[in-house]
Amino acid sequence: DTAVSQTPKYLVTQMGNDKSIKCEQNLGHDTMYWYKQDSKKFLKIMFSYNNKELIINETVPNRFSPKSPDKAHLNLHINSLELGDSAVYFCASSQDRGAGVDTQYFGPGTRLTVL
Amino acid sequence: RKEVEQDPGPFNVPEGATVAFNCTYSNSASQSFFWYRQDCRKEPKLLMSVYSSGNEDGRFTAQLNRASQYISLLIRDSKLSDSATYLCVVRMDSSYKLIFGSGTRLLVRP
Numbered sequence: 004d005t006a007v008s009q010t011p012k013y014l015v016t017q018m019g020n021d022k023s024i025k026c027e028q029n030l031g032h033d034t035m036y037w038y039k040q041d042s043k044k045f046l047k048i049m050f051s052y053n054n055k056e057l058i059i060n061e062t063v064p065n066r067f068s069p070k071s072p073d074k075a076h077l078n079l080h081i082n083s084l085e086l087g088d089s090a091v092y093f094c095a096s097s098q099d100r101g102a103g104v105d106t107q108y109f110g111p112g113t114r115l116t117v118l
Numbered sequence: 119r120k121e122v123e124q125d126p127g128p129f130n131v132p133e134g135a136t137v138a139f140n141c142t143y144s145n146s147a148s149q150s151f152f153w154y155r156q157d158c159r160k161e162p163k164l165l166m167s168v169y170s171s172g173n174e175d176g177r178f179t180a181q182l183n184r185a186s187q188y189i190s191l192l193i194r195d196s197k198l199s200d201s202a203t204y205l206c207v208v209r210m211d212s213s214y215k216l217i218f219g220s221g222t223r224l225l226v227r228p
Contacts, residue, residue, distance in 0.1 A: 034214060044203065046162065046218040059215055093161055097214070107216060109161035 006030050007110035009094050015116045016084055023080045024113045026094030034058075035077035036095040036107065037069060046093070052077055084117045091115070119144050122219035124206050130225045135196045139222045141189040141206030148217075150209040151182055153191050156221065157202045165191075165204070196226045 007028045016022055028035060036059070037049040051059035052071040066082040077094060094110040124141045131137050143151075151168035166173065168180040168189055179192040189206055206219035 036214075043220065044156075045220045046205065048215055048217075051214050053214070106164050109163070111161050 007094055007096055007108050009092075009110040009113050011113060012111065013114050013116075015118065017118055018084055018086060020084050021080070021082045022084060022115070023078055024092055024094075024115075026077045026079070026110055028075055028094075028096040028108070028110075030096055030098070030108060031075075032096040032098045032108075033074055034097045035071065035074070036097075037077065037079050038093040038095060038109075040091045040093060040112070042090070050077075050079075081115075084115075086117050089115055089117045120219075121145060121217045122206055122208050124204075124219040124222045126220060126222060128223040128225050130227060131196055132227055133196055133198060135226075136192065136194045137196060137224060138193075139191045139204055139206075139224075141191075141219055143187050143189070143206075143208045143217075145208070145210060146184075146187060147210050148187075148208045151180075151189050152207040152209075152216075153178075153180060153189075154205040154207055154218070155202045156205055162205055162218075193224075196224075198226050198228065200224060201226045 010025050034053045036051045040046045049063050050069040054074050055071045068080045071077045091112045091114050093112045095107040097107045122143050153165040154162040155165045156162040166175050168182045172181045177194045181190045203221040203223045205221045208217045
C-alpha cells in the first residue's frame with residue numbers, strides 16, 4: 004500500500020503552460036507539505052496545510068497555488084511555467100502539529116522539466 | 119549563511135569502514151533534529167531522530183552538541199547498501215517547518 008502518492012511521476016512541458024501535480028496520503032495524517040528539490044539537491048519547503056488550512060507559505064512566486072480539497076489531498080497548480088521551475092517536487096505528510104518528533108513521510112516525487 | 123550546513127562529500131569508503139558526517143545549524147532556537155536518508159532518484163526517508171543525550175540505532179549513532187550547534191552521524195561497519203545521501207534536518211519549536219541541509223553523499227565500495 005502506497006502511503007503518500009503523487010501523480011504524475013514525470014512531467015515534461017513547455018514554458019508558459021499551466022500544470023498540476025496531485026498528492027494523496029492514506030495515513031490519516033492531518034498535515035501535508037510541498038517541497039521543491041532543485042538541481043543542487045537542496046530540498047526546500049514551499050507550502051503546508053493542516054486540516055485544509057494553509058499554515059506555511061514560504062516565499063514562492065504566486066504562480067504556484069496549492070489546494071487542499073480535504074485533509075488527505077494536497078494539489079499543486081503552477082501557472083505560466085518557467086525554466087527555473089524545473090525540479091523534483093515532493094509531497095509529504097505528518098501526524099503531529101509540530102509538537103514532539105515529527106516524522107514526515109514523503110511521496111516518490113514528481114520530476115518536472117520545463118522546456 | 120545557510121541555516122543548515124553539511125559537507126557535500128562525496129565520502130568514498132570501503133565496506134566495513136567507519137564514517138562520520140557533520141552538520142551545523144545557525145538558529146539557536148532549533149529544537150528538533152533528524153537525519154534523513156535519500157537514495158538516488160528517490161524520496162527522503164527518516165533515518166533517525168537526534169536527541170541531546172545522543173542515540174544509537176544499530177550501526178548508526180547520532181550526537182547533538184547544542185552549545186556548538188553541531189550534529190553528527192556515525193556509521194560503523196559500512197555496507198554497500200548504505201550508499202546514499204544523508205540529509206541533516208532541523209526544526210524550530212512550535213513550527214511544522216523542517217529545514218534541510220543540502221546533504222552529504224556517501225559511496226561505499228566493495
